[in-house]
Amino acid sequence: MREKSKLLLLFILAGASIAGYMFIELGPNWDYALPRRAEKIAAIVLTGSVIAIATLLFQTVTNNRILTPSIIGLDSLYMLVQTTLVFFLGSTSLTVMNKQINFAISIAFMVVFALILYRLLFRREGQNIYFLLLLGLIFGTFFGSFTSFMQVLIDPNEFQIIQDRMFASFNNIQTEVLIMAAIITGVVLLYLTKFVKYLDVLALGKETAINLGVDYDYTVKRLLVIVAILISVATALVGPITFLGLLVVNVAYEMFRTYKHSTLIFASMLISIVALAGGQMLVEHVFTFSTQLSVIINFVGGSYFIYLLLKESKK
Numbered sequence: 443m444r445e446k447s448k449l450l451l452l453f454i455l456a457g458a459s460i461a462g463y464m465f466i467e468l469g470p471n472w473d474y475a476l477p478r479r480a481e482k483i484a485a486i487v488l489t490g491s492v493i494a495i496a497t498l499l500f501q502t503v504t505n506n507r508i509l510t511p512s513i514i515g516l517d518s519l520y521m522l523v524q525t526t527l528v529f530f531l532g533s534t535s536l537t538v539m540n541k542q543i544n545f546a547i548s549i550a551f552m553v554v555f556a557l558i559l560y561r562l563l564f565r566r567e568g569q570n571i572y573f574l575l576l577l578g579l580i581f582g583t584f585f586g587s588f589t590s591f592m593q594v595l596i597d598p599n600e601f602q603i604i605q606d607r608m609f610a611s612f613n614n615i616q617t618e619v620l621i622m623a624a625i626i627t628g629v630v631l632l633y634l635t636k637f638v639k640y641l642d643v644l645a646l647g648k649e650t651a652i653n654l655g656v657d658y659d660y661t662v663k664r665l666l667v668i669v670a671i672l673i674s675v676a677t678a679l680v681g682p683i684t685f686l687g688l689l690v691v692n693v694a695y696e697m698f699r700t701y702k703h704s705t706l707i708f709a710s711m712l713i714s715i716v717a718l719a720g721g722q723m724l725v726e727h728v729f730t731f732s733t734q735l736s737v738i739i740n741f742v743g744g745s746y747f748i749y750l751l752l753k754e755s756k757k
Contacts, residue, residue, distance in 0.1 A: 445698060445705050452712035459719035460487075467727060482612045485620055486722060489612075489676045490686075490714035492627055495634075496672040497687025498694075498710050499665050502645050502703070504571055507695065508750045510688045511673045514559060514578030516552050517682035518585035523551050524607045529592045533600040541619045548678035549626075549671075555581075556670030560663060571662070610681035610736035612722060623679045630671050637661055637668075641703035683736050685743020690714040692750065 463486075464479050500511045527538050527547070537543050559581070563574045593601060640661050643651045652658050676683075694709040721735045 445700065448697060449705070449708060449712070452709060452716070456712045456715045456719070459716050459723070463719050463723050466723065481615055481617060481620060482722065483719065484624075485612050485615045485680060486718045487715055488620070488624060488627060489610075489680050489683075490690075490718045491711040492672045492676045493683065493687045494690050494694075494710035494714040495631070495707060496669045496676070497691045498703070498706055499634075499641070500669050500687075501691060502641050503662050503665050503669075504575070505645065505647055507692060508688070508747065509575070510684065511669050512682070512684050512687075513575055513582070514556065514670075515582030515585055516556065516670070516673050516677060517684060518582040518589065519552055519555055520548055520677045520682060521604075521608065522585040522589045523548050525589045525592050525596070525604050528600050528604055529596050533603040538603065541616045542622065545619050545622060545678045549674045552674035552677065553670055556674070557667065560666055560670075574666075607681055609734035610683045610739075611734065612680055615679070619679065623675050626675050627672065630668055630675075633664075634668050637665055638703065638707075642701060645701050645703070681736065683739055685740050685747060686714065686717065688750075689739070689743040689746050690717060692746065 460483055463483060464476070468475055468479075496511050501507050501509055524538075524544075527535070527544070531537055533539075537547060559574060559577055562577060563571065593604060596604070640651070640656050643654050643656050644658075644661065644665075646654075648658055690713040691706070691710045693713050694706050697713075698705055698709055700706065717739065718735070721738050724738065725731060725733060725735050
């Protein structure tokens with residue numbers, strides 16, 4: 443099947459998933475239910491697209507298909523920020539209860555942390571990008587340990603607030619926060635168009651990209667900043683979904699067997715939307731909210747991650 447036909451099929455599946463979520467069991471109170479579902483679908487489309495693009499960029503820069511941007515510790519930092527706010531300010535404070543303020547604070551911390559990591563990486567010439575991954579793992583472990591320590595000490599009633607944010611959720615997303623996330627994402631994606639033409643060359647490796655005339659350090663710095671902002675927006679909007687990007691990007695690679703990023707970007711976005719919209723339908727209509735979407739995604743994505751590791755080890 444040709445690439446255009448496959449993309450068309452994915453587009454139809456994404457449209458069917460969105461329509462299914464919007465109208466299945468809508469009930470008589472459609473004037474109330476439809477706007478709420480529309481907000482969730484908008485969040486699903488935005489989050490799925492952002493995570494897919496960020497993961498594809500990250501794998502291209504690192505030249506490794508079994509890595510995700512969460513490896514640099516952004517998910518752990520998000521939970522640390524949420525836990526710290528509740529621990530020191532209380533669950534009823536403005537920074538915790540007001541979603542716009544909480545969203546802005548979370549993004550600010552995650553982006554600043556990523557920029558500091560990148561500064562450490564590119565401070566000296568010849569620094570390997572895997573040094574960034576090592577630092578990310580170390581900081582992620584530290585953030586996770588410190589978060590667990592504070593959660594043990596925190597009041598059990600306030601821990602419930604933190605527990606709700608450990609898993610990605612598309613419930614109770616305020617329109618103002620969604621608009622903020624959409625504006626930030628739009629600006630970043632507009633800036634990304636400047637570097638899309640280099641992605642196919644970067645996938646060939648650092649030495650080849652440099653030999654073909656790409657300003658490697660300049661391009662990689664900008665792409666990593668873009669990745670950090672996109673992942674920060676998605677995580678602050680709905681919570682951490684660790685394995686979604688790994689799953690959808692690798693499925694896109696398997697489906698299309700190409701390294702043309704103009705195709706892979708749209709394919710990954712559509713697969714991500716199908717996964718999230720379909721998963722949300724399962725959560726609401728099959729499991730009746732007895733589980734979280736991120737649990738389903740992380741279970742499937744984690745299993746696929748193990749499969750990829752075993753596959754790579756046989757090569």
